[in-house]
Amino acid sequence: MQSPCQKLWNDVRRVLRGMVSAEIFNLWFASLKARSLNGEEIVVEAGNEFHELWLTNNYRSLIQEILKHHTGREMAVRFTVRPGGADAVEPAPSMAAPVPAAPAAPPPPSPKPRESGPLVSGLNPNYTFETFVVGQNASFAHAAALSVAQAPGKTWNPLFLYGRTGLGKTHLLHAVGHHVGQERRNARIVYVTTERFTNEFIEGIRNNDLSRFRRKYRNVDMLLIDDIHFLQKKDRIQEEFFHTFNALHEAHRQIVLTSDRPVGEIEGLEQRLVSRFEWGLLADLQPPDVETRLAILRKKQAQYKLDLPEPVLEFMAERFRSNVRRLEGALAKLGATLALSRKPREAIGIELAEQILREQLLEESRHVVTVDMIQQCVSTHYDVRLADMTSRRRPEHIAFARQVAMYLTRKLTSLSLSAIGEAFGGRDHGTVLHASRLVAGRMEVDPNVRQTVELLERQLQV
DSSP states (O other): OOOHHHHHHHHHHHHHHHHSOHHHHHHHTTTOEEEEEOSSEEEEEESSHHHHHHHHHHTHHHHHHHHHHHHSSOOEEEEEEOTTGGGGOOSOOOTTOOOOOOOOSOOOOOOSOOSSSOOGGGSOTTOSTTTOOOOTTTHHHHHHHHHHHHSTTTSOSSEEEEOSTTSSHHHHHHHHHHHHHHHOTTOOEEEEEHHHHHHHHHHHHHTTOHHHHHHHHHSOSEEEEEOGGGGTTOHHHHHHHHHHHHHHHHTTOEEEEEESSOGGGOTTOOHHHHHHHTTSEEEEOOOOOHHHHHHHHHHHHHHTTOOOOHHHHHHHHHHOOSOHHHHHHHHHHHHHHHHHHTOOGGGOOHHHHHHHTHHHHHHHHTTOOOHHHHHHHHHHHHTOOGGGGTSOOOOHHHHHHHHHHHHHHHHHSOOOHHHHHHHTTSOOHHHHHHHHHHHHHHHHHOHHHHHHHHHHHHHHHO
């Protein structure tokens, strides 16, 4: 007969098996054993320290949501290392297993929202300002988030963070919540995804209990909402959020939002919401440069207590360009495989790393932007001939289109200034530098230019 501890864990495993691929389930969850259970916490044994750290930092929140769904109350999960370490882990991952990404699938439906109390359990403990690597790509967004965290409701309200998937928006959102929670112990802080906000609203309608839903979200000190673009074309929930926003803003309660695009490009969003989102500060995050990517890998390696040779880290920083989440996932895959295979450090080289990460590298190659792609995209948008990207013709509309293409090439590729100049008809590096500065300057003073260049950039990175 199963113990209550094992029965509950088996229920959790069944949900996890339906939410992730078989390969990821086998890599991270199949070998876990439930060790003990009390009224507030279940203790689960992992195979080794790396396994325990990765689960804690990437899957704990998801598992706690599943526990809450099954038990009807808040429960914590704590991972510990099984006696025997790596020898106890089974089965070992194959060399071709996919990257174990942080869970993107929505959690199972939650029970009725609680009457009071912040959802601080939803904050990822690893997403703090201390663990965020600040590069030029995100320095402004980081500074804005830190300023809001230090003086919530008094600087920029709302703060609207936007950028493509995997660049750190959610990290900064959680970091704001952690900072305020540490500085103001009695602060009522709610973190929620737009999808969950919507589901709870629908549940409130179904149960004829919208008053509880409204008390939960309109009586907080700080509301952190992820992926606000999912409000698009949902009239009823936009109406509800409009009134929630107004109630919080009028009470000088801080609101922080994230989106995968600028607020003006969220189709199907009511103009009154657009205008309110623009009341505060809009800050974007861009893909990190190679130096920032290397710094991210070094910090993550220290966090997970790995010891990979520097050339391997440099190889990964060069090859994984488009997405921080994919970069971290590749490090996790490499670290897990090497930890379980127990290879000595001196045996770990670029060739072995390339072999282990071949599927991830293939996926990454599909997102690499080339100068040819940029020239084609820009010439089509500005309705100039492709040949004009490399010609000596200087009419103003052609020259500016060419300068935009140079700016994007410098930003989205790893080509040197000289190589970019060569790709644009044998121009020198000074011409490329001048073009990049000119376009950047125009973007700062002309919103239409900024929106056009950002649109082209997103099209190229799809």
